[in-house]
Amino acid sequence: xxxxxxxxxxxxxxxxxxxxxxxxxxxxxxxxxxxxxxxxxxxxxxxxxxxxxxxxxxxxxxxxxxxxxxxxxxxxxxxxxxxxxxxxxxxxxxxxxxxxxxxxxxxxxxxxxxxxxxxxxxxxxxxxxx
Numbered sequence: 433x434x435x436x437x438x439x440x441x442x443x444x445x446x447x448x449x450x451x452x453x454x455x456x457x458x459x460x461x462x463x464x465x466x467x468x469x470x471x472x473x474x475x476x477x478x479x480x481x482x483x484x485x486x487x488x489x490x491x492x493x494x495x496x497x498x499x500x501x502x503x504x505x506x507x508x509x510x511x512x513x514x515x516x517x518x519x520x521x522x523x524x525x526x527x528x529x530x531x532x533x534x535x536x537x538x539x540x541x542x543x544x545x546x547x548x549x550x551x552x553x554x555x556x557x558x559x560x561x562x
Contacts, residue, residue, distance in 0.1 A: 437551060484546045495535035499528030 448461055468474060507521035 480549075481546065484542070492532070492535050492539050495532055499525075499532055502528055 444461075444465075448458065502524045503521050506524040507517050509517055509520060512520070
């Protein structure tokens with residue numbers, strides 16, 4: 433399904449960019465595209481994508497912030513030698529790097545899943561129940 437959607441989009445873009453029909457045909461195509469864009473099913477999918485982006489967009493930055501705070505606390509801990517603070521900061525940094533890696537993987541998987549869902553919902557909507 434993804435290949436079909438990409439092909440249709442590519443053909444439409446190629447036609448619009450390569451059309452020799454002039455400005456009038458371009459305006460017709462543009463107005464049709466805007467009509468499709470403003471359809472309720474399309475806007476529902478756009479809303480889903482926006483909601484997902486808002487909810488999951490902060491997962492990675494918050495993990496980065498938490499990691500930076502942990503490393504800073506380890507590096508500035510009182511009552512230890514500079515070498516011990518350095519060792520603690522390195523250890524916490526490695527652990528934090530693993531946390532950031534997991535958060536990035538989770539975010540990437542979630543984004544891919546959401547995009548797949550939107551594509552499946554969009555392509556499945558016009559099948560007439562088939």
